Amino acid sequence: MRVVTCVSAVVLLFLTTPQQILYKSLRTVGVPKIYIFTLEMTNRYFFLLMDLVREIHFAKKARTVKARSMFDEQKCVGGRIGYTLIRSMDISEKVHMAMISRGFNGDVKVMQEFIMHKRDYIAGATATSLS
Amino acid sequence: MIFDLMNVSYSYVGGINALKDISFKVSPGEQISIIGSNGSGKSTLLTILDGLIYPTVGEFYALDNKITEDVFDTIKDNAFRSYFRTRVRLVFQNSDVQLFSPTVFEEIAFGPLQLNLTPEEVKTRVLEVMEMIGITKLKDRSPHTLSGGEKKNVCIATVLANDPDVLLLDEPTAEPGPENSAMADKAITGVRDSGKNYNYCHS
Numbered sequence: 001m002r003v004v005t006c007v008s009a010v011v012l013l014f015l016t017t018p019q020q021i022l023y024k025s026l027r028t029v030g031v032p033k034i035y036i037f038t039l040e041m042t043n044r045y046f047f048l049l050m051d052l053v054r055e056i057h058f059a060k061k062a063r064t065v066k067a068r069s070m071f072d073e074q075k076c077v078g079g080r081i082g083y084t085l086i087r088s089m090d091i092s093e094k095v096h097m098a099m100i101s102r103g104f105n106g107d108v109k110v111m112q113e114f115i116m117h118k119r120d121y122i123a124g125a126t127a128t129s130l131s
Numbered sequence: 132m133i134f135d136l137m138n139v140s141y142s143y144v145g146g147i148n149a150l151k152d153i154s155f156k157v158s159p160g161e162q163i164s165i166i167g168s169n170g171s172g173k174s175t176l177l178t179i180l181d182g183l184i185y186p187t188v189g190e191f192y193a194l195d196n197k198i199t200e201d202v203f204d205t206i207k208d209n210a211f212r213s214y215f216r217t218r219v220r221l222v223f224q225n226s227d228v229q230l231f232s233p234t235v236f237e238e239i240a241f242g243p244l245q246l247n248l249t250p251e252e253v254k255t256r257v258l259e260v261m262e263m264i265g266i267t268k269l270k271d272r273s274p275h276t277l278s279g280g281e282k283k284n285v286c287i288a289t290v291l292a293n294d295p296d297v298l299l300l301d302e303p304t305a306e307p308g309p310e311n312s313a314m315a316d317k318a319i320t321g322v323r324d325s326g327k328n329y330n331y332c333h334s
Contacts, residue, residue, distance in 0.1 A: 019233055019273075020233045020234050020237070020271070023233060040231075040232065040233045041231050043233065044230070044231055044232070044233060044273075044274065044275065045231070047275040048227055048275065091225075091227070091228055094223065094225065094228040095228045095229075095231055097178070097183045097223075097228075098221075098223055098228050098229045098231070099231070100183060100216075101181050101183060101216070101220065101221050102216070102220070102241060102242040102245065102289065102290075102293070103213070103216040103217065103242055103245030103246065103293070104241075104245060105208070105213075105245070109244040109245060109247075110237075110244065111237070111240055111244065111250050111253060111254075
């Protein structure tokens with residue numbers, strides 16, 4: 001029951017709060033910026049990965065004229081997984097280059113726009129005590 | 132001299148030769164176009180000019196300094212590397228590799244933040260560049276929701292936010308569709324007419 005409540009609360013939080021505000025809030029409450037930065041990038045490139053997988057699937061579907069054996073389909077899926085991995089590695093290398101090109105040297109610098117106010121601490125304490 | 136390439140060759144792992152014996156110089160204020168068919172090494176050349184990969188044969192000088200892997204690719208801070216990264220900027224062919232932040236505003240702010248500017252200065256600079264390129268309305272959008280042309284404009288804005296002297300543009304108007312292409316073209320024309328004397332190298 002506790003797990004269900006926790007998962008529901010997290011899902012609700014993600015569905016009702018814009019992601020950039022969520023990330024900034026996490027920074028404000030002290031989550032290390034390297035974790036937030038990694039989370040932001042994972043979220044960003046998840047969509048790109050989904051597009052890539054969908055396009056490969058459609059491209060294969062569009063060229064499939066008749067039903068193929070289970071073995072052939074499995075072979076094809078294996079090939080697609082391998083290709084997706086190679087493409088992902090290629091993109092990650094280029095993203096790293098783009099970051100270096102813009103002056104990144106391993107130290108994550110972000111704009112901190114949110115500040116915890118007294119009312120935020122009171123709201124946090126109230127929520128914790130109620131739970 | 133901005134760039135000086137002397138007999139530069141580059142081979143990828145597996146022995147694929149991308150460049151062979153390239154020599155040329157780029158002087159301050161000069162604008163050059165690199166024309167070639169697919170797979171002729173234009174992107175590889177621009178990546179070398181941006182100091183991201185290094186010639187396998189030959190010598191490459193940028194801003195009168197020799198660019199080598201052991202000097203340029205160290206973890207330690209390097210004064211010339213920091214200077215080079217503020218002066219030379221590359222717009223990648225694939226916009227998606229260049230847009231890794233959750234919003235357009237944060238994407239454009241990424242470069243200026245690396246220069247240790249104050250948040251107010253970063254904000255002013257980002258808003259100015261957005262105004263110049265005409266993408267202010269995209270400020271809070273997530274990069275994956277943008278069209279091809281809009282992504283390219285944001286990429287151009289990300290490099291301009293650092294106020295560079297040298298712009299390397301890898302097929303900036305190659306986005307599919309005439310509207311996307313025209314959008315990127317308009318942004319580049321706006322930059323050219325902005326009054327600053329940029330060095331351009333584009334393929």
